[in-house]
Amino acid sequence: MTRHPALPERDRRILGVLVQAYIDQGEPVSSLWLASRGFGVSSATLRNVLARLEEQGYVRQPHTSAGRVPTDMGYRAYVDQFMAERRASRPGPQVEARLRQAGTVEDLLSHVSHEVSRASHHVGFAIAPAANTARLEHLEFVPLDGGKILVVLISDGGQISHKVIDPPERYGSVELQQAANYLNSEFRGRSLIEVRHSVLDRLREERTLYDALMERALLLANSTFDGMATAPSVFIQGTSLLLDDVGGEDPEATIQTLRTLLRMIEEKTKLVQLLDEYISASGLTVVIGSEHPAPDLRSFSIVAATYNDGRGTGAVGVIGPTRMRYSRAINAVDSLTRAINRMVGRTDA
Amino acid sequence: MTRHPALPERDRRILGVLVQAYIDQGEPVSSLWLASRGFGVSSATLRNVLARLEEQGYVRQPHTSAGRVPTDMGYRAYVDQFMAERRASRPGPQVEARLRQAGTVEDLLSHVSHEVSRASHHVGFAIAPAANTARLEHLEFVPLDGGKILVVLISDGGQISHKVIDPPERYGSVELQQAANYLNSEFRGRSLIEVRHSVLDRLREERTLYDALMERALLLANSTFDGMATAPSVFIQGTSLLLDDVGGEDPEATIQTLRTLLRMIEEKTKLVQLLDEYISASGLTVVIGSEHPAPDLRSFSIVAATYNDGRGTGAVGVIGPTRMRYSRAINAVDSLTRAINRMVGRTDA
């Protein structure tokens, strides 16, 4: 996207080596060190180049007599170049085998978040497609105390969600059974959104009112789908790896950032809201530090990619410090989304 | 338990004030400061007392000319005294109201872990009773691709677990329905352990073999209960609060400990194994730092209490630094376990 064609070839290569070196070593990169990397020019020349790069905003100096450190814009250029040159990668066979033995979607995504964290050495996440595009496989009502009812909803692909509703009227267990039977036979195989709309439509129809049983069943269904399935499930793994990146500049600020990030991870829904913006973008996305719209994430980068299971779009990704091994993270995210796409494509009914 | 009656009354009081002050302020407590707290003796006398307490192992000095800091043994004495004097507390009415609107057991425990974290300002957890003492409410088989079968198991109280099994033989969806009907009518209301044993027994009986359908249903049930329900569900909240306690002595070591604790929180099963030892103890337990059998927890304290829902024993607790407000944590844990006991007692069928 944001390419900078203004940057001449040599400058780009130098910038690339610099960013790579900083990612590897974590220390400002000096002109002398760069000179030893076979550019065929002296450190003085490199200093000129670096001064220019700094002027353009790609690198900066922590202090007057320090080497250069990439800015977010520098990382961006590096990542763009890497993305342009890279070739698609596949996960190792043992990873795919591990994924393949997952049964439910939840199981699979839990494994995926684990693997992506393993492979990238950072926090990994996996988000299921919004459930309302899934199809109804089976609906079950279980009576609880006080007239409350437990609804278990199984959608195709094995995703399971449940909810407790508290209907205004009482239902006997036999009636619940009948209602479930009726709803299952009526709506099975249709998407949750469709079901929701159909239920509303039928409740408006006149003839429904003649059949009290049917109406009561539909009322149940209505409260079942009311607000349900709006929370997509998220799996996050590798939280403890966050602490590995603590060696930052300002310890106090780092702690503060970590705290907010940890809180976001705990309240997964908020994280999902943020990530949704990237999810909407197709393909593999890298968001670097200050590029984040959310200020809480300004010191982190996110590598995320979407997958499609034929019914909806989910996402897999990595969260880590701006100084992350983007190559590793990108390969991890990319190969795992490819794996999911292959698997759900094959698993699909 | 481990009372130290050897400690004279005045020394105990002084130790108590010291521990309380250190918990509040986080800084070593000096004899001069203690003298200002109205013991009616001079700092010199207090110095003598402190020297004695140090000799006995209740307090220590970070360095020669620093005030005193409680040791784990000092915390222990403080907690024991607090426990002896304290009165039972109840949660605020709004807390109980929030809990009451939870539907499933999972829902309730998730809320509880949240509340206990809120109230104690530390990491809170809630563990469900081992599921195998729960009673079977409903069993459901859903056919998946490749001959795999999704089993949904609802136990009374609304606890739901599911599992994917891959039986050696094929089952049609009609047969699955029949099998579920058969198993439900046969085993509903019995505890999962009983069911498991019954299933095994019947499979051994001769007459079972005459009914192929029944046998195949029982085989399904067998793989369903094989290994299922061994993982009790755990809810943990407040992870980000861990970082509040970072102001420790050795930053590097602190990070290391946090990392292992975070990892344990991620792999909840390991945590449960550890906590099981405390769970077996009845009532409210406080385990302080080095009292932990597990070395990974040596710099943390745990306050935990058990509850009983009539079918099994679960636990609620708090994990925090040894320098925690034990009074607050104990009250939080105690009042919430009481609340659960009241609620499940009433909710029970």
Added chain:
DNA sequence: TTTTAGCACTCCAAGGTGGAGAGTGCTAAC
């Protein structure tokens, strides 16, 4: 026997100093 005042002592924390070293920018020559 216990308490207290006094005092010497220890140790940490904070601030200051002074190289050493790393790395730069600039200039002038190539």
Added chain:
DNA sequence: GTTAGCACTCTCCACCTTGGAGTGCTAAAA
């Protein structure tokens, strides 16, 4: 456009100094 040379800046570290906090001990008082 590139390079050598050099002055300059800044950090880092090790060292020292100083002030203060807090102790332990001793000898006297209660």
